[in-house]
Every structure is written in C-alpha cells, then in structure tokens.
C-alpha cells in the first residue's frame with residue numbers, strides 16, 4: 396500500500412513554517428507554565444487533588460446514626476469481590492448487647508487493600524448499604540499486614556452513614572413483640588381415629 | 591622550560607575543565623526544567639532551592655548504582671567507550687578563546703594557528719566512542735545505534751567542514767583569535783548591529799545555517815538523534831550501560847553540545863566581543879577581561895538554550911531524510927557557498 400504524501404510547497408520544504416509553528420506551540424506552553432505559573436501538575440504533598448463526587452477510593456464499613464454496625468455478615472461482598480480482597484468472619488453465638496439478637500454482625504471483617512482493585516462491586520452488592528468506596532486513594536503501610544484493614548479500622552475510617560430506614564429497629568420491635576406476646580398454644584385435640 | 595607558562599596553563603586547564611563540568615551538570619538541570627515547562631509541568635524542584643542541588647543528587651545516584659557489566663559484552667571496548675565519548679569535548683576546550691586577557695594572561699589554553707582544524711579533527715573522534723559502544727555491547731539495538739551514528743556523524747562532518755570554509759576565506763586565517771579579531775566593531779552597512787560574521791554577508795549567514803544544522807547532527811541532539819532513538823532503539827548505543835558509565839555518555843553528549851555552542855559563538859557571533867564600552871578590543875583592565883568572559887558565557891548559554899529548546903520542539907527525522915538532508919542539500923549548498931564567496935571576494939578586491 397502506498398501512503399499518499401501531501402504535496403509540499405517550496406516554502407514548506409524549507410522547513411521554516413514547521414520551525415515557526417513548533418516554536419509557537421512550545422512557547423505558548425512555556426509561557427503558561429513558567430511565566431504565568433499555571434502548570435497542569437500538582438505539587439503533590441503540598442497541594443492535594445480535589446476528589447470528585449462518585450470517585451471510587453478505598454472501601455470502608457459504615458455505622459448508622461445510632462452507632463450500630465450496618466454490616467450483617469451476609470458475605471455477599473466476599474463472594475463478589477473479584478480479587479478476593481474481602482474476608483468476612485461471620486459471628487459466633489455472642490449477641491450485641493446494644494441491639495439484642497436481631498441481626499448477625501461480623502466478628503471480624505478484613506479487606507486486603509493490596510488486593511482491592513477499587514471496583515466497587517462490594518458496595519453495589521451489599522444489601523445493607525454497609526460498605527462504601529470512599530475518597531481515600533493514598534494508602535500507606537510499612538508491612539504487608541498493615542495493609543490488611545480489620546473491622547475496627549474499617550469502621551473508624553468509614554464513619555457514619557445516615558440510614559433513613561433503620562430496618563433493625565423495626566425488627567427489634569417485632570422480635571420483642573414475639574417474645575412477650577402470649578402465643579396461643581392449641582389444646583391437645585382428641586382424636587377420633589378410633590371411633 | 592618556562593615554569594611560569596606551565597603553571598599558568600595548568601591553572602587555566604583546571605579552571606576551564608571545572609567550569610565545563612559544572613556547566614554540564616547545570617545544563618542538564620536547565621534542560622529538565624525547561625522541557626518540564628514546555629510540557630506543562632514543573633520539573634525537578636525538590637533538591638535544594640529551585641532544585642539547584644539536583645545535579646548533586648544525580649551524581650550521587652549515578653555513583654552508587656550498581657555498575658553492571660553484562661556477560662556478553664566485549665569487555666575492553668565496553669570499558670573504553672564511555673571515556674572516548676567524553677574526551678573530544680574536553681580536548682576541544684583547549685582552543686576555545688573564552689576571553690581576551692585577564693591581567694597579562696591570554697584567556698585561551700592553546701592559541702593554535704590551526705585552531706579550527708584541530709577542533710574538527712578532535713570532534714570527529716567523538717564518533718569512535720559511540721560506534722565502539724555499539725560494537726562492544728554485542729547486541730542488536732546498540733549496534734544499530736552505533737552504525738547510524740557512524741554514518742550520520744561522518745556525513746555531517748563533511749558539510750560542517752565545508753560550511754566554515756567561506757568564513758576562513760573572508761577572515762584569511764584559521765586561528766580562532768584572528769576570527770574573533772575580524773568581528774570587532776559594528777557593521778559597516780548597518781551600524782546598529784555588531785560586526786559579527788553572521789551579519790557580514792549572506793554567504794556567511796548560509797554558512798552559519800549549515801553549520802548549525804550539522805552541529806545538531808554532530809552532537810546527536812534531536813531532531814537528529816538517530817544513535818539514541820529512545821522509541822525505536824530503546825536508547826541505542828548506551829542500552830547495555832549502567833551507573834556512572836551511562837552517566838559518562840550522558841555527560842559526553844552535553845559536553846559536546848556546550849563545545850558546539852562555544853564554537854558557534856566564536857565563529858559566527860563574535861566570541862567574547864560586544865561593541866559597547868570598548869569590549870570588542872583586547873582587554874586592558876581587569877573588569878574588561880572579566881566582562882568578556884561573562885559575555886562569552888552568555889552568548890554560549892543562548893546557543894545551549896536553543897539546542898535544548900529545539901529538542902522539545904521538533905520530532906526526529908527519519909533516517910533516510912537525515913542522510914538526504916546531509917548529502918543532497920547541505921553538501922551542494924556548502925560547495926556553492928564556497929564558490930559564491932570566492933566570486934564575492936574576487937569582485938570586492
């Protein structure tokens with residue numbers, strides 16, 4: 396295949412217009428950066444980037460306004476996570492004294508930030524709106540173990556997320572009602588099988 | 591044996607060499623900051639105020655890195671090549687008149703009567719280092735880079751040598767001091783401009799253009815950096831080098847760029863002269879001598895900035911374009927230029 400070459404005039408073949416154009420472009424950038432001091436880069440540790448809404452940073456766990464861990468240890472996020480960054484340790488028999496035995500909660504929750512690819516699937520799949528990708532993008536640790544975030548750290552970093560529904564309160568009331576309501580036990584029926 | 595002469599020469603050599611090395615270090619920094627600005631970034635500004643200690647950091651890094659010698663290289667050549675790249679630039683320093691007089695000393699290390707021939711002769715040795723590095727590395731990309739540089743530098747040397755002949759026909763001497771002496775004062779036909787060779791007549795302007803183009807090729811700077819070609823040859827002749835050896839290639843490139851600027855200044859832009867305050871005559875007072883060194887360095891700096899700027903402005907030529915430019919354009923032009931100058935001088939006389 397032959398590539399058609401544009402016909403250059405004598406002036407263009409002298410290379411002068413190219414030189415001038417090149418100088419114009421480079422000088423424009425030089426002027427903007429060196430004289431007007433408007434580089435496109437940031438001097439990172441001093442200047443920080445304004446993280447836009449909807450950015451997918453590190454996933455953290457949240458509490459609701461009553462301070463209850465929203466996660467119910469359903470492990471959906473653990474199963475969906477593509478690089479298997481999440482390990483949920485489902486609860487043992489102990490009950491949260493603050494809320495009573497209405498929902499499970501994780502005994503421990505690990506996210507290996509070295510594995511996490513910030514894909515956001517965990518946030519999308521969570522039925523309880525308990526895990527969110529936040530704005531942190533520079534995670535630092537000195538050892539590998541430092542980069543595995545556990546439940547306490549995740550909750551501390553995640554903060555509070557207002558929950559308009561607070562399903563667990565409703566459930567607690569229901570549970571309480573179930574415990575106090577005298578459930579009628581049907582009297583033993585006589586059988587007429589023999590007759 | 592004239593001990594005074596020996597001592598003074600030794601001092602001049604040491605000072606000129608250290609100035610060259612400091613210039614190399616800071617030209618690298620200037621290049622990095624300038625290219626950063628052209629690319630909308632800031633460049634290295636963390637080491638010291640405005641990044642002024644960056645060359646120190648670079649040097650420490652270059653020395654501390656592992657000096658790795660790949661198993662397949664041809665050792666003797668491999669070890670010799672970086673030094674050979676470095677030394678033409680240093681040797682050429684000897685004939686550059688970087689000032690007129692300071693006290694009663696001439697500000698040139700060796701006032702040769704064949705100055706420019708010496709300079710060309712030494713500069714053409716620069717190609718050996720690169721070809722040798724390409725050969726010594728014993729692998730494909732360096733060899734290609736070395737071959738290209740061999741072809742390129744030899745081709746352009748021809749046009750470069752022919753391009754300056756008109757200048758010496760006009761001046762009538764090969765001594766760089768005489769060349770400068772012929773550029774004193776102001777232009778006879780336009781007295782606001784200094785009487786520098788580029789402005790003297792159109793032939794010398796053409797000489798300058800050809801010489802400038804050939805200098806880019808000789809110093810392996812973009813748009814003629816065929817031997818390196820980061821994109822196609824992954825760095826070319828220096829691929830197999832690491833640590834301080836690699837740094838030597840790097841410094842050699844910058845040193846030859848500085849030397850090319852010095853020669854351009856001397857030949858076409860009046861060297862240390864400036865036609866104000868009598869600074870175009872051989873200095874009689876200390877301040878004049880010092881000011882002339884400053885003038886020389888400033889003019890040289892302008893050329894260095896030009897070299898740097900062009901690198902970030904123009905894309906690389908294709909290899910055949912480069913060769914065609916050298917043999918089909920520059921060479922005939924330079925020859926025609928010699929003829930034109932002959933006619934001009936004949937009519938003028």
Ligand code: SF4
Pocket residue numbers: 454472475476477478479480481506510511512513514515516517518528
């Ligand atoms: S963001 Fe993606 S990778 Fe990271 S924990 Fe959630 S599901 Fe796993």
Ligand code: SF4
Pocket residue numbers: 465466467468469470471472473483520521522523524525526
């Ligand atoms: S974070 Fe959400 S999806 Fe993951 S275990 Fe807890 S409730 Fe389930």
